[in-house]
Amino acid sequence: MSETDSAQVKRAPAPPAAPRRPAPAGPLAGRWRWVAIALLLAAACYAPFQLVPFHVFQLTMVLVYAVALLGLNLLVGHAGQISLGHGAFFAVGAYTTAILLDHWDGMPYPVTLPLAAGVAFLLGLAFGVPAMRLRGLYLALVTLAMAIFLAPLLKRFEELTGGSMGLTLAKPAPPAWSGLAPDQWLYFLTLVVAVAAFLLAHSLLRSRVGRALHALRDNEIAAEVMGVRLSSYKTLAFAWSAMFAGAAGCVYTWVIGFVSPDSFTVNLSITMLAGLVVGGLGTLFGPLLGALFVMFVPSISQDINDAAPGVIFGLLIIAVMYVAPTGLAGLAERLIKKIPRKE
Amino acid sequence: MRVSAIGCTALLLLAVAACGGRDSGGGTTGTAASGQCQGQQTTGITDTSIKLGGIYPLSGPASAYGDIPKGIKAYFDYVNAEKGGIKGRKVEFVVRDDGYQPPKAVEEARRLVEQEQVFALFQTLGTPSTTATWDYTNQQKVPQVFVATGASQWGTDTAHPWTIGWQPNYISEARVYAQYLKTEKPEAKVAVLYQNDDFGKDLLGGFTQAIEGTQIKVVAEQSYEVSDPSVDPQMRNLAESKADVLLNITTPKFGSQALAADAKNTSWNPLHIVNNVAASITVLKPVGFENVQGVVSSSYYKDPNDPTWANDPEMMLYRQKMQQYAPGADPNIPYHTFGWAVASSFHKAMEAATCMTREGLRDAVRNLKGVKVDMLLPGVTLDTSQSDGFPIESMQLMQFKGERWELFGEVIDTRKEFGPLTG
Numbered sequence: 001m002s003e004t005d006s007a008q009v010k011r012a013p014a015p016p017a018a019p020r021r022p023a024p025a026g027p028l029a030g031r032w033r034w035v036a037i038a039l040l041l042a043a044a045c046y047a048p049f050q051l052v053p054f055h056v057f058q059l060t061m062v063l064v065y066a067v068a069l070l071g072l073n074l075l076v077g078h079a080g081q082i083s084l085g086h087g088a089f090f091a092v093g094a095y096t097t098a099i100l101l102d103h104w105d106g107m108p109y110p111v112t113l114p115l116a117a118g119v120a121f122l123l124g125l126a127f128g129v130p131a132m133r134l135r136g137l138y139l140a141l142v143t144l145a146m147a148i149f150l151a152p153l154l155k156r157f158e159e160l161t162g163g164s165m166g167l168t169l170a171k172p173a174p175p176a177w178s179g180l181a182p183d184q185w186l187y188f189l190t191l192v193v194a195v196a197a198f199l200l201a202h203s204l205l206r207s208r209v210g211r212a213l214h215a216l217r218d219n220e221i222a223a224e225v226m227g228v229r230l231s232s233y234k235t236l237a238f239a240w241s242a243m244f245a246g247a248a249g250c251v252y253t254w255v256i257g258f259v260s261p262d263s264f265t266v267n268l269s270i271t272m273l274a275g276l277v278v279g280g281l282g283t284l285f286g287p288l289l290g291a292l293f294v295m296f297v298p299s300i301s302q303d304i305n306d307a308a309p310g311v312i313f314g315l316l317i318i319a320v321m322y323v324a325p326t327g328l329a330g331l332a333e334r335l336i337k338k339i340p341r342k343e
Numbered sequence: 344m345r346v347s348a349i350g351c352t353a354l355l356l357l358a359v360a361a362c363g364g365r366d367s368g369g370g371t372t373g374t375a376a377s378g379q380c381q382g383q384q385t386t387g388i389t390d391t392s393i394k395l396g397g398i399y400p401l402s403g404p405a406s407a408y409g410d411i412p413k414g415i416k417a418y419f420d421y422v423n424a425e426k427g428g429i430k431g432r433k434v435e436f437v438v439r440d441d442g443y444q445p446p447k448a449v450e451e452a453r454r455l456v457e458q459e460q461v462f463a464l465f466q467t468l469g470t471p472s473t474t475a476t477w478d479y480t481n482q483q484k485v486p487q488v489f490v491a492t493g494a495s496q497w498g499t500d501t502a503h504p505w506t507i508g509w510q511p512n513y514i515s516e517a518r519v520y521a522q523y524l525k526t527e528k529p530e531a532k533v534a535v536l537y538q539n540d541d542f543g544k545d546l547l548g549g550f551t552q553a554i555e556g557t558q559i560k561v562v563a564e565q566s567y568e569v570s571d572p573s574v575d576p577q578m579r580n581l582a583e584s585k586a587d588v589l590l591n592i593t594t595p596k597f598g599s600q601a602l603a604a605d606a607k608n609t610s611w612n613p614l615h616i617v618n619n620v621a622a623s624i625t626v627l628k629p630v631g632f633e634n635v636q637g638v639v640s641s642s643y644y645k646d647p648n649d650p651t652w653a654n655d656p657e658m659m660l661y662r663q664k665m666q667q668y669a670p671g672a673d674p675n676i677p678y679h680t681f682g683w684a685v686a687s688s689f690h691k692a693m694e695a696a697t698c699m700t701r702e703g704l705r706d707a708v709r710n711l712k713g714v715k716v717d718m719l720l721p722g723v724t725l726d727t728s729q730s731d732g733f734p735i736e737s738m739q740l741m742q743f744k745g746e747r748w749e750l751f752g753e754v755i756d757t758r759k760e761f762g763p764l765t766g
Contacts, residue, residue, distance in 0.1 A: 054457035058450065152570045155540065164540035166445075168474060256446050258475040263445045267403070298447075299454075302401075302440050310402040 033284075044191055053183040057255075060187045062291045063194040064252050069276050069287035069294075070201050071244025076273070077282030078205060079237035080217025081131060085143035087269030088150045089120045089242040091259075093249025096120070098167045098259045099160055109172050113193065113250050120246020121239050128235030147269040154261040166260025169253065190251050197244055202284075204240065213237060217282075278320050280327025289328040293320075380698035384484065387462030388699055393432045395465040395689075396439065396455030398472060399491075403442035407678070408468050411491060412438045414682020415466075417669040422690060424668075429693045437461065443468075445475035452476040456485050463488055463704055465689060470494045470541060477506045486704045488692070489685050489734070493620075495545055498732030498764060507708050507732050509685055511619075511643055513542060514549030514764060515736045518757040519641050520616050521553035523740055524588065530558045534586035534613065536577055536601055538593055539566040546592045546618060553761060562586050567597060578604035582611040591617040595626045602627065606634035614639065619738075622748070623677060624648060632746050640748065641738040641755075643723050644684045647675050649747060657717035684718035688725060688734070691716060708734070722754035731763050 048056045072086045093116040100112045130142050155164045174185030204210060212233050215223035224230055253259055271294055279290025301312035324331035376383045387394040401409040419434040428434060437459055439451040448467060455461045456479075463486035467473045470492045480487040481503045489509035490497055493516070497508035524531045535550070537543035543566065551561060563584035565577035574597050581589065591601050598621025605615055615638045617626075622640035645652045652658040661683050665674040672679055691714050693699075696707035711734060714725040725734040737756040741748040757764075 052457055054453045057453050061446070061450065152568055155568070164471075166471060166474065168478065252446070256449055256475065257478060258445055258449075260445055260471045260474070262443065262471045263475075265444070267442075267444075298440075298442075299450075 041195070048184045048187045053181065056183045056187050058295060060183070060190045060255055062288075062295045063187075063190045064248050064255060065272070065275070065291035065294050066288045067194050067197045067251065068245045068248035068272060069279065069290045070197055071241040071248070072272055072276050073282065073287050074201060074204070074213075074244065075237050075241035076276060077280075077286065078210065078217060079213040079234070081234065081237060082136070082140045083143045083238075083241065084140050084266075084269050084273060085127075085146035086241070086245055086272050087264055087266070088143075088146045089124060089245035090249040090252070090268065090272075091150055091154070091264035092123055092242075093117065093120045093246030094253045094259050094264070095154065095161060095249075096246070097250040097253040098169055101169050101253070102162075102167050103160075109254060112253075113247060116250035117243045117247040120249070121243040124239035124242025125235060127242070128238030131234050131238050132231040144266070144269075147266045151261040151265060154264075162260075164261055166258060166263070169257050169259075171257040172254050186255050189254065193247060193251050197247060201244070209233075209236075274317060278317060278327055280329025280331075283327065283329035283333075285332070286327055286329045293328070376698060376700050380700050380703060383698055383700035383702040385700050387460050388432065391428075391432055392435060393429060393693075394435045394437065394459065394461045395463055396437045396452075396459055396461035397465050398439050398441050398448050398451045398455070398467045398476075400443035400468060401438070401440035403444070405443040405469065408491070409440075410672070410676055410678035411466070411468065411682040411685075412436070413669050413672045414665070414679035415686040416682075417665050417672070417679070418683045418686035418690075420668040421664040429690055430699065432699075436465070441472055443472065445471045448472035449475050449479065452479055456480070456483055461485075463701065465489065466491050466685065468492065473497070473506070477503050481505045484701065486701055486708070488704065488708050489689060491681075491685070493545075494541060495549075495733075495764065500732075504709075505705055507727070507734070509688060509734050511735045511738055512733055512764070513545040513618075514552075515733065515757045516619060516641060516738060517546045517549030518553045518761050519738045519740065519755045520590065520639075521550055521557075521559070522755050522757070522760050523616075523639070523752075524554070524559050525557055528559075528588060528614070531588045531614075532560055532562045532584070532586040533588045533590055534563040534565075534581040534584050535561055535590045536565050536567070536574060536581060536592065537590075538597065539568055542594075542620075543592050550590065567593075569594070571597075574600050575604055578608070582608055585611070587613050589613040589615050591615060591621065593618070593621045595621050595623065597621070598626045599629055602630045602635055602638070606630060616640065619643075622741075624747070627743065632743075635743050638743045639740060640743075641740050642720065642748070642750070643735055643738045644680060644719050646677060646748065647680050648677075649750075651750070661718065680718060684716060687718060688714075688716050691725070720750070720754060726758070731758075733764060736764070 047059060051059070068086065068090050072083065075081050075083055096116040096119045097112040100107050100115060101109065127146065131139055134142060154161045161167070171182065172186065172189065174180045174182055178185060180188070212223070212228045215226060215228050216230060216233055220230060275290035275294035276286060278293045279288070280286030297316055298313055301316060304312050320328065376385050397412055397415065399409055399412050400406050416436055419436050422428060423433045437455060439455060441448040441451050452464060452467070455464060464480060466489055467476055467487065468491040473490045473492055477487060484505060487506040490506065491510070492508065493510050493513045495512040495514045497506055498512060524533070535547055537547045547564070554561070563581050563586060565581050567574045567577055574593070578601060589605060591598060593601055598617055602615070602617065617638055617640050619641055622642070627635050645655065645658055647658065661680065662674045665672060665679060669679070692707045692711065693704065695711065695714070696703040709727050709729055709732065711725040711727045716725060719735070720739050722739070723735060723737050726736070727734050736758050737754050739750050739754045740752050741750045
């Protein structure tokens, strides 16, 4: 038992953790990690009062993507499954919210969040069934098909989805007592959802579920021998990841106020996966770093070269992967480790 | 330990919340307007400069449209260098890429308005991107002029006075074909092939409305999805109707397929009308020029490939200035010509504005009276009013002969024939 354990730890792509410690602890362990998170959170609360609305909007979108990537990280980084269709669940959440707000006047928007997450969860559960039988490239193809199939489907039911014209919705207005500008209010709504999602994912991974998922990722046979029910955990991993994507999609609709099938192309799913890998698979800060990458690098690459932003974007991904094969989060951990510490 | 961290955060949160909202300082970079224009917005405009922002798909599936801003830039560079700018103001044109994705368009619109502090959004491209941004621009009271999409909502909508289109909308185009059939084939039986989205439905809806009360009948309708591999089955169904006119409402790829299917079927030879979107030479060439003789379509600006305009002063100027200010860009690509035409339309609108302010531009583009733009076909003018938000509503028919389109007949002004378009 202990032999398998240490063998698994060596094989894990995540930064090697100290034995007997659950969750990738790394150098940012214990008290300091909580201080870092508290500081980050404080900065996140302070930022909207210092920045112009445009930057507040950008940060809001970073948080939206971070929630979606949190789900993808659960599936790809922690359970070792692959998904090229994460954007489809994101779209399901966004459309569920949009349809609810569009068809029922006076629907309070906070209500749409659990509903959107719930619908995405159920769909994820349904799509988790093929995941039990397929692996590797075959699973990737099935999820890719899902992403391709969604946009034409959304165009069909025009009564409900608004067809290819999409749906335009009013954005949540800040309540008078808060004294906040609309962009700040949206930012704080998103921040609350992001923090809740972060805590949920964290506690999920610290529980036996997290250990089961890691076992599943590292060696399926060994996991089964240890009593992990592969089929139910694989299906559940899909459903949870879809649930986070659905919640992110819901917040996306609040923030943008417009959904159309063209917003959720295959490209979105692929960009998300690329962003997560760049950010750092299976790490705590990976989704946040990945979201920053997805949000800012395309516009930075356009500033570098107007003619071919796509080429620069691709080159930047290659460069990051070359310098930091374990993602940006892995790079940060490696750098911190290099600093000699008194112990 | 964890409790203290949470406590610290909560304290910080409270402290931050106590600071309250933020000053709504919309930082103006322009000079204050005076006289009758007093109190109007002058962000992004000074006595010597105007800053404009445009959002186009430079990357992604629709990146072919990325050529439009090249034509616009060439025009503004030429005006800046040789004409002293627009009313003495040098134009700076900032182009951003949205990859044809609405959320990206929203981000870029905010970047241009809040960070770049542009005077106006001069063109957003595509119906989805424009729909996603027009609530924002109208809340911020930023002009969003001459958007590059033919949907009819830019003109019929009354809740967004800061947004206006430019090119003929699809309903107007449909009216042009209806008018043509009324005179040429007053008892036509029409078969329609259309793309199942806002574009196809706008055009088809406009056509059925325009033929109401005439002898012209739509006898068969077939739709296709953009994701369909081919329109051959639809074409077979349409052939069974034995209609004598085929109205081909498609985007380029499917336009080619429909033209080819029509050419192959020798037992059914209807008059083939193909819409402007799919009427470029690149669509017709793969079908074979001998197979598309006599096909009818319509246009509103000068085609750089048409020898009729070889000695046209505006076309010669365009070719010369493109070479000078946009070397490497092929002037024969109609998207460049489109950019040139829309930029010179903006020039004319700014010259007509009484106030060099955002409000002034908003009112000027809705008060165009018979404005001639040299790159548009002779007889096509810009006309708008407070209740008419469609600058171009006239088109001229053309027929394919030999290896090129040949214009024929008079310019059809759909306003005159059908009355103004309202929501």
